[in-house]
Each structure stands twice: as structure tokens, then as C-alpha cells.
Amino acid sequence: MSKLYLIISVALMVAQVSRACEEGNEEEQLAAARYQSEEYFANAFGYDPSSWNALYYPKTAQVPVYDGPYEGRTVSSSLQSRANPHKKYYGSIGTYVDESANQPEGRFALGGLGASIINTGLFNNRFSPANTWRPFANLANRIPVSYNPNFDNPLDTFDACTSPSGDAGICVPGSVCSLFRGRPSGSCVLGKVCCVNTVTACGGTVTLNNTYWQSPTTPVSASSTCALTIKLDTKYVEQLKKPICQIRLDFVSFTTAQPTLGTCVDTFQVGGSSSTVPIICGDNSGQHMYLDVPSSALTPTDVQLIFSFGTGTTTRSWNIKIALLPCGASYLAPTDCLQYYTASTGKVKSFNWQDTTSNAIRQLNNQNYNICFRTELISGQRATQMCLSICSVTNAGDPFSITTPVAVVVGSANAAAIGAAVSPNSNVGTTVSNTAGNTLVATCLYDFLLIAGARDANGIEADRFCGNQLNPAVGTALLPGATTSVQVCTPVRPFRMTYRTDGTEATITTLNVPTVPAFAGADTANTGFCLDYQEQ
Template identity: 70%
Template sequence: MSTVSLILCLALMLHVTSACDGPNEQQQLAASRQQSDEYFANAYGFTPETWSAFSYQPSNPYYAPEYSGHYEGRTSLNSLQPINENNPFNKYFANSNNVEVEQSQAENRFLLGGLGANLINTGIFNNRFTPANTWRPFSNFANRIPISYNPNFDNPLDTFDACTSPSGDAGICVPGSVCSLFGGRPSSSCVLGKVCCVNTISTCGGTVTLNNTYWQSPTTAVSASSTCAITLRLDTKYVEQLKKPICQIRLDFVSFTTAQPTAGTCVDTFQVSGTTTLAPVICGDNAGQHMYLDVPSSALTSTDIQLMFNFGAATTTRSWNIKIAMLPCGASYLAPTDCLQYFTSATGKVKSFNWQDVASTTTRQLNNQKYNICFRTELVSGSRATQMCVSICTVTNGGDAFYITTPAAVVTAATTFLTVVTTTAGATSQSNVGTTVSSTGNPAFVVATCLYDFLQIASGQDATTGVEADRFCGNQLNPARGADLLNPGLATSTQVCTSIRPFRMTFKTDGTEAAIAAVTPPTVPAVAGADAANTGFCLDYQEK
């Protein structure tokens, strides 16, 4: 009788286990994948927009292959990540084929490599039974879970998943003891008994290996003529980076205040080294700004990225809070290559570094800026946007929403081509476009307009008149072109639209605000007046 009972129990157990393979399994997986994708994106600071870029199977017809490309993201937007036939959790299961893998396991500084998977799979489903007992009804349980390596999908068995605390801070899901080991602050609960651990560093000279780490200024005042730096170490030998090799870093400047530049040149500097992206040196006020930095895949090589402040002798308040997000290779929310800034909503605001809505008689625009600003093409009213329009921001505190290079109209007449060019700050309010304007003087000479400092918008057209230009400067945004040196453009700004996709802008400034009096082709092809009180730009953008 006991034998019959045992057989019946086995049959019943196998029947129940096989029920896991029903049609609801795929539906549950798809729902879980979608919820997890959106949750992970929110943890990185993104809010799902009308046209999501995550890679679960979409139902919207606008996700057709012709709407995806290498620029809009790093992965195709119209298909799921392929299922990996080799279960990525195989290394966590006890079998003879994995001995060498486990012996070569990545360095684990806290003895926590694959902690969750080891406890669940090995500890619960295998080691509850002695090796002498070959009856293991749960030994194949983990293999029944449809797992594929998709960076956009956080499997609940993974460790170090992203999360968001009730206060809005980003963190990672880990056991409470691990959070303590990393020196983090538990803020809320995650799945499987984990906590949302918010990690902060408020020292100089530290090393960051955790995703969603906040680097804050020290509690004591930062002294003048000093340096403060940290190192981001990207290496899959670390258990916290084992599952997801890193290909990009996103820096969010939650707060950022340093000394203002002198004639456009930073006295205090913030710079990045070790990335393939050449990030410009910045300073001043940059709260709310961000940077995307491409790095070599940590699956191929370990990389050290350094973030460094150098403080000059000026006495001023210096404080910062920088969120450091490590973005995995293959994720659909990576910024396109060579895009220092990337915006993923249909409307928003884009500003040059150190632009503020404040009255100022000194230059806030930074020298030596050269970077691309990119915009993901969104769905607008169910259709993919066909154009993007920009217009100057509304200012209420005396700031100037667009001032790049003093307009050429205030350049005084020169008697010879090499005569020193002077300007009168604030003498007029004019737009400039193109690169040079020829004077009608005798002899004629050439004065640079948007040659050295400019905002480039490919095929930018006046939304009303259709007048087109691609380089904009002066202190009005308008593509209208003047007849000569004394009439360079218009004294009003207008909405400028482009239909060139992918949508992007390029901002470039040279290394000086002083007048350029000597021409040395080809590096200095034209003279230029001195700049005064340039502010940079603040633009409202809208995709249509």
C-alpha cells in the first residue's frame, strides 16, 4: 500500500508541476516583463512617455521596423530580446559541468555572488536532500523559469536591481545586511525580502562600483585651491556588475554650484576622464542638467572613470549632488552615440550649461563647449513626430534666454581687414545666422558672425515664414538674414522648426570672449568683435 501511495503522490506532483507550462505562463511573463521594464526605467530617472522605447513586444503599429534605427537607441524597438538557450543561472546549480565555472567565478568581495539565486536554487531546491538520495522532485524547478538575458528586464532572482525610495532617490535592491556592508541607507522594501538601498558618498577620493550612487559634496566646506575626485570602477569581476556589463554612464546633477567663469573660462572646473565621450569642462550653476558618457563595455575590459572638481582661489559656495547611473549594454534607453544630452519626451526644456534666469552683466556662457544634444522621436497623437520646434524660454527674473556672441551689428567699421574690431555691449538686439557677413565699406572686409560660437539646428526654418538657416547666434533666435554688416538680422525671436530626423542640435563655443583681430587662415578665417555678457541659451522644445 505504501508503494502505491508513493506512486500516486509522484504522479500528482508531476501533474501539478507540468501545469506551470500552460498558456498563462507566457502571458504572466509578458506582463511581468512590462511592469519590470517600466519600474527599472523609473528607477533610472526616466518617466514612460507616449512612445515607450522598452523592448517588450508592442501592440502599437508605429513600432514597425522602419521606425527604429541605430540613432533612436542602441537596440531594435520592435522585438523582444532573444531567449538565451543557455540558462544564465546554470552557474548557480549544483552539477558536475559547472565546477570549472564556479572555480573561475568573478571576484566576490563580500562573499555574496549570486546570493539570491544560490539560496533559492541550491539551498532550497537541491540541498534539502542528501546527495545519497537521488529523488529530487524540485531539482528542475529553476529550469522551468523562462529566463533570457535582457538588460531591460529585472528578474526577481537577480541581485542589485534598481529601485526608487519613497523620497524619490534611486537605489538598488539588496538584502539588508548587504546594504550595511556597502554603507548604504535602507529606505523601503523590495521583492524577496530585500530593501531599497540608497548609496551615497560624501568624500573625496572614493571608488564607486554600485549603480545609482549619489556623490555629494563633503559636509565640511570645500576649501579654495583644492581638488576633489572620485573613481567609477567598471568591472564584471564585481558581483554588483556581474549580471549587467556597463556601456554607458549617466550623470544627473541634482545640485551643482561652483564659482562663476571669468570671461567664459571656468575658475572652478568639473571634468570627466576615462570615457570615450569627450565631455566639456563645466562650472557655475548646473542643477537639473545631465550627461551621457559612453564607456568601453565592461564585459570586454575593466575601466576607471574619474570625476574631478578643481577649485580655484575664489571664495564662493561649492556644493554638489551627482547621481551616477550605470547603464547596461544593450538597454534600449541608452543615449545614441556621441550625444552628451538626450531627451526622451515630446516636450521639454533644454539649456546650455550654466544658463540661469538671473540678471547678469558678466558672461555666463562657457568657453570650449562642443557637444550634441539629441531628442528621441516620440509619438504625438498616435503618430510619429515629423518635426521638432524650439522657441526661447520665458524669463521672469531678468535673464536672457538666448545670447550667443555679441551681434555683428555693433562691430564698428574697420578701415583695413586686420584692424582691431571693437564692440559696444548691449547696443542693439539682433539675430545672427550663417558664418560671416561682408561689409559694404571701402575696402571691404569680412567679420565673423556665427563662426566661432553658435547653436546649429539642421534646416532650421521660421515656423511662419519658412526662412531657413542652420547656424544661430546673436541675442535673438531668428533665421532671417541681413543684407550687410550693419543689418545682420532681426530684433525679435521666432519659433524655429526642423524636419530633419533624428532630431538633434549642436552647441559650440571657442576658447575666448575677446576680440579676434588677426586673421590666420584656416584656423582664424575672419575677425570678430569681443563678446560681452553672453548667457548661452534656454529653449522650449516641442515635437509635432
């Protein structure tokens, strides 16, 4: 059959060439052929090669000028080319009709490529415009081809990349990078550039993957707000390939005012996410967050990142990398995991923990989130346990300080004196009992780190840890816990921890059951935690 098609096509081409020569209009025929070639190339791929050099966009009108900085707020229906690339081919062909305006978006990969090869490269240039009979025009489209959105085709655009300087970006043609006001840094396949996108304004909007939100170049004034909106919607061409189900925030740098008695004066908070995201402040460079959102293919979502600054002259600066993670990706964090670690060893810290000699309270109030760890392969097999130990410090910082344990338990009549004497010991469990006054005094009830199934080398097990040491040793009512930290390991999978703090660092002298079921002493310069983890 293929031989028959070849014989027919050769005969038709010979006949057309002969007729063109007989009519004496060779120049017009060549112009028509070039016009048809460009037109069908654009139709087959759904884009204008001279203005986009990408394989995903129909020809549209020029992008309108925005009053503010343009930051990727591009809807697929608003991207338009700036000039008609076929103007030089008009001549005696007649009025140009933009047939690609009716082409659906995303006519892509094998279907479009096959149509281009068969229609443009082999046959269409051999027929004059007057002859509309094209026997092979729809041959490629009759081949059933489906496009898998999870297939990483090198022809796709907006794929992630890393620049030579280490910044994350997206692979796009140079003209598209300029359109989104990005910075080309490095190269990708097929002549694309690694485009690094940065937003430096308050009130901006982001729709592009791997965008950096940096603090404005002018100092941020006190008693002000700086916010950014992340728009998730598959109507944007930059999100057309895959719906988004998660956002990852990487705090490349993050410096705001320190909390007062654990309560943030400057605040960073997230709105629009289905995750439970605590308010944070202080020093958080190197930290990260995963934000769950509904699939953008089903529910368009706006997620807000909001800084609110109190009084004071503290330097505020940040650089936050925003990654948009597609639904179904293997690297998504489990549901309800604010942090997710994907290496067999590493370091995990509470927000605002620093290796510093300062005696200020760095532990943040009202923290309640899960920290999850992917089960890695160890010597070709899945890890069977995860072990945790306190970080080594060089600046005399405190790597574990969650709730200062009381050294002396007092009766209910002297509840205001609870915490007058404190201990540098560890603490586990929830409460201890004073046999004299029969008064419950909280230990790890309000502020704690929960590690299910954790035990030391001697098999002593606990799940709630607090105090000034990481140790499952059980103490007494007068002297809780131990004075040293040890390594604890848990076999419970999936590996995870839960960190929780209440809304105060002060003494609790008034009960309100069930939310405040026991007295508690005042916390003294709690810092949170820094732990080294290792899967085994």
C-alpha cells in the first residue's frame, strides 16, 4: 500500500510541476508553496514559530501593557503574537486567513508532528492554492495518538531546570523568558533557555513554577504588610500541561523580628491552603513548607503569602522559592505533612531555631504540624527504623529545649509559684502527681515533640518528649527525667514527628478543662529543637 501511495504522489507532483511550467507562473507557485508550508506548519503545531519558538501556543494578539510589573499573569487566550510572519508571502496569493485561530490548544507531540511531516514536508508544497485536493491531508490525524501529561517530553516547555548559579528556573524560548520578565541563565534542550523568574514587589501575582519572591530593594517599613498571591488555574498556559496539587516554599533566606515570649511580632502566614500552617517569624533560612491545595484542574485556587510587620527597626528580608508541584508526581509530600524530608540522613529543626548563645525565647507559640520522612533504601532495602539525636552546636546554642521541667512540685494553694525552681532535665509523658497536694502538674502536655514508638538503646520507650534533654528516661515528681540526651529510634512507619506548642510561655495557674487540664510552670528561654536523623 505504501508503494502505491508513493507512486501516486510522485505522479501527482510531476503533473503539478508540468502544469505550473506550462502556465508560466513559476514565481507565483513558489510563493504559494512557501506560504502554505508556513501556514500548515503553524496549524499542525498550534503556534507561530517566528514569535514563540515553542510547541504549545496558538497565534494570538500582543500582550497588553500592565500598569505594574508583569509577573506571569498570562491566560492562554490573551497571549498574542506581535506581527504577521506571513506578510512577505502575500504577493498575488490573496488575502491571508488565520486558520490557526480555530485550532485547539495543545495539538502536540506525535499528532502535530506527523501532520507537519506528511502535510507540509511531502505533499502540500506540490499543489497550487487553486487545487484544494490533498489526499494525505488527514492521514496523520487518523492514527490514534494519545498525549500522556506525565510524560516528560523534551519538546515540552515550562519544565524545571537549574541554572549554572544553582537557581531554579523553567525551560522556555528566550522570547517567552523576556515576556515573563525572567532572567536567562544557562540553556535547555532545543535552543531554550533556563529562565529564572523573580518578583520583588508587594502585591504581586505568581503563576509560574520556580519563581523567587524576594523582599523589596527599599527597606520594609514598620507596621506594614507585604503580600503575594499564587494563582493556580489550568486556564493559564504556564499551568496547562499538568494540574497543580501542592506548593513547596523554600526559604532561601528569611529574617524578621524575634518573638516576644514566644509570640510573633512580625508574622508570616499562609492563606488559601488546605494545610494547617502555623504563623512563624524570626530566622528561618533553610526551612521549607509543603502546602496542600485542591487540584487546579477542578478548583482554581488563590494562595496568599502574607508578611505583617510590627513596630521596630529590625531588618526584614526574605527570598522564598515557590515551586508548583503537579498532581500525581512522585515527589509530593504525604497529606498533612507541612515538612517532608527525602534523604536517608539530614537535619530537622523547629522554626526559628538557631545555634546562638542568646538567652531569648526562640520557641514559637501555637505550633502544631507534622514533619514527615520518606522511607529510603538502605543497602538496597527499605529502612526499618529512624534514629534521632540532638545536633552538635558550635556557638553554645541549645539543641533541645521544649518546656522547662519543674524541679519542685507545689500544691494547688501555691499554684502561682509553680516553676519557681526549674531543672535542666528531660521530660516525657504528660503529667506528674504531687502526693501531698494531689495536684497534677503538666510536663509534656502543652509543648512537646511526638515521636511514636521511640526508644533508647536500653529499650525504654516514650512518645512525648520535652524538657531540656532528649531522653525517654522516666523521672519522679520532684526530679523529672535525665540530665543527658541520648539517641532514640522508632520502627513505626511511615516515619514522622508532630511538633506542638500552646499559646503561652508563662505560668499556667488557671485551669479550663479540657483545653487547660493541669497547672504548668513558666518556660525559661526555650529554643525549640535541632535533631540529626538517620534512617537505618
